[in-house]
Amino acid sequence: MSRSIALLICLVGGLTMLVSPFLPMATGWANEVTDWFNILAAMAFVLGGGSLLKVQLMRLSARGPGWGYSAVTLLAFVVTLWVGLGKVGVVADASAPAVAWSGKPDDEGSAFWWIYLYVMTPITSTLFAVLAFYVASAAFRAFRAKNLEATLLLVTAFIILLGRTFAGVVLTGWLPDWASGLRLENLAVTIMDVFNTAGNRAIIIGIALGVASTGIRLMLGLDRSYLGGDA
Amino acid sequence: MSDVIANQSEPTQGRWWIGLFLVIAVLVAIRAGIGEGMGRVYVQTESTSYVSTEGEGGRVSWSAVPGVTEDSVTIDRDVFRTAGQYRAAEAAAPGQQAIRLSWDRTIGLWLAAFFTLAVFSFLAGDNPAYKLTESIVIGVSAGYWMVVAFWETLVPKLLAQLAPDLVKAWCMPNLEGGAFNPVALVPLGLGIMLLSQLTPLGRHVGRWPLAFVIGTFAGLKMVSHVESDIIEQVRATVLPLVVSSEDGSLAAWASLRNVLIVTGVLCTLAYFVFSVEHKGAVGRAARVGVWFLMITFGSAFGFTVMGRIALLAARFEFLFIDWLWLIDPKGERGMSVVAAVMQSG
Known part of the structure; x- marks a missing residue:
């Protein structure tokens, strides 16, 4: 019974979104359903936070290896939540200065803004920056011009990397005007404009076809994996 | 807790890391004592x-x-x-x-510098400073997205529908409308069912909101993907294979470009057709498609590396400009400003 109702909900929700562009009277339903979807997506963040709390508290109570880091995670989580939900340090918005809670939690000067600017941003951007080393190192070890396909990938990557830097301009700047198309910066533009456009376009079409077929399978109840193993 | 953190590394490694951080601390202290100092906000x-002025319908506006x-x-x-x-x-x-001087922002700047160096330290190997930073960002990220979800979605889209007067007086004085909307009880109920997944009994109850999310997302994405990623992309690929210039002569490069794009898209799509065996004409087309895919992946790789290098440069800029005050490309700390004021005085 629970499974049948879930499949019906999936079908009705999906069909509402699907028919709304074709039926003017269904636009209102689609907007309403979109709002519900956004609310549930927001609730999913709460679920994620709750799950994190549960897992870290279990690790903390078990006093297993690394429980100290669990305590740090919990502390960071609780403090962020407290300053964000409590709008600590937020001043009232200019449109309603008499209402103390009218300001946004991430307004400049607030504690939540401070955490975002001085804790979250530096850590996440450095984590991404560090990937430069790992990508370069992995490429150095894995890239071998063993066959035509691998050579194409390798040469394209080099042209794009050099063509977008000053080094590329210097390296092929001596080429005469009639051969200017072979300058690295121009080659990079040609690759992006022609070959990359064609390849990406086919990938995008392929992904869209995959999304559409998966959507139909989900709505028709042919794919029920999201209901769990005992569904 | 420091015992717990220290116990997780080998003793020699632990000493090595402590030594490294001490060296960095000494260097920073020396830098802080030289010239104009460093890292102040x-x-x-x-x-x-x-x-306030009262407008039509008793609506209050502030100027x-x-x-x-x-x-x-x-x-x-x-x-x-x-x-x-x-x-x-x-x-x-x-x-x-x-x-x-802002003490809270200055402390924030120094903390940001510590976190940046701690993440960079992972390049030399896992260490307590990196683990500490990792633990902090996990907690902060989870909290951050919960707060954003609460203030950006739950309050204006759910609470404002259920208790509009309360929300108006509390945090959204400019809220439009003001009547209780019983329909909002549906997403509230579904949300509570979703949250019940945290309890042992919630596995079955949580199916319904999950089915709703998956169904609506599938419908929503199907429409948008078919519209923008199939129809629009196919439309953009329908190109003239012979292009004439303004004087009527053949525009060779434009024609070649269009031929390459059309051929590339068709051949790459041929590679993605797995229901037909890749033999004969289809096989040859698929092979050309693979060449196009390799060039696409190569350019994607190049761009990814460039993006990461740009981020790396931004982090070094933060360390050398904002924190260490070693360079001043914008002239924000330059003595020229002071000299100009002294001269005008």
């Missing part, structure tokens, strides 16, 4: 007064006024000022308090 408080009056509300906001502006203000009026 200055702010200036800007006060704005607002007065900024130049001075403070009896019925005005004043809001103070701290805004960033550069070290150059601080020094210029000091040169003009020694001991002034308008532009001052």
Whole structure:
């Protein structure tokens, strides 16, 4: 019974979104359903936070290896939540200065803004920056011009990397005007404009076809994996 | 807790890391003691007064006024000022308090520098500073997205529908409408069912909101993907294979470009067709498609590396410009500002 109702909900929700562009009277339903979807997506963040709390508290109570880091995670989580939900340090918005809670939690000067600017941003951007080393190192070890396909990938990557830097301009700047198309910066533009456009376009079409077929399978109840193993 | 953290590394490794961080601390201390110092953030408080006026239908609107009056509300906001502006203000009026050192932002800057170095330290190997930073960002990220979801979605889309008067008085005075909407009880119920997944009994109850999310997302994405990623992409690929220039002659490069794009898209799509065996004409087309895919992946790789290098440069800029004050490309801390003030004085 629970499974049948879930499949019906999936079908009705999906069909509402699907028919709304074709039926003017269904636009209102689609907007309403979109709002519900956004609310549930927001609730999913709460679920994620709750799950994190549960897992870290279990690790903390078990006093297993690394429980100290669990305590740090919990502390960071609780403090962020407290300053964000409590709008600590937020001043009232200019449109309603008499209402103390009218300001946004991430307004400049607030504690939540401070955490975002001085804790979250530096850590996440450095984590991404560090990937430069790992990508370069992995490429150095894995890239071998063993066959035509691998050579194409390798040469394209080099042209794009050099063509977008000053080094590329210097390296092929001596080429005469009639051969200017072979300058690295121009080659990079040609690759992006022609070959990359064609390849990406086919990938995008392929992904869209995959999304559409998966959507139909989900709505028709042919794919029920999201209901769990005992569904 | 420091015992717990220290116990997780080998003793020699632990000593090596402590030594490295001590060396960095000494170098930073030396830098802080040289010249104009480093890593300070200055702010200036800007006060704005607002007065209210009542418009049509009793709607209250607020506008900024130049001075403070009896019925005005004043809001103070701290805004960033550069070290150059601080020094210029000091040169003009020694001991002034308008532009001052912000302790909370200065501490934040130093913490950000520590976190940046701690993440970089992972390049040399896993260590307590990196683990500590990792634990912090996990907790902060989870909290951050929960707070954003609460204030950006749950309050305006759910609470404002269920208790509009309360929300209006509490945090959204400009909220439109004001009647209780019983339909909002549906997403509330579904949300509570979703949250029940955290309890042992919630596995079955949580199916319904999950089915709703998956169904609506599938419908939503199907429409948008078919529209923008199939119809629009196919339309953009329908190109003239022979292009004429304005004087009627053949535009060779434009024609070749279009031929390459059309051929590339068709051949790459041929590679993705797995229901037909890749033999004969289809096989040859698929092979050309693979070449196009390899060039696409190569350019994607190049761009990814470039993006990461740009981020790396931004982190070094933060360390050398904002924290260590070793370079000053924008002239924000330059003595020229002070000299100009002294001359004008």
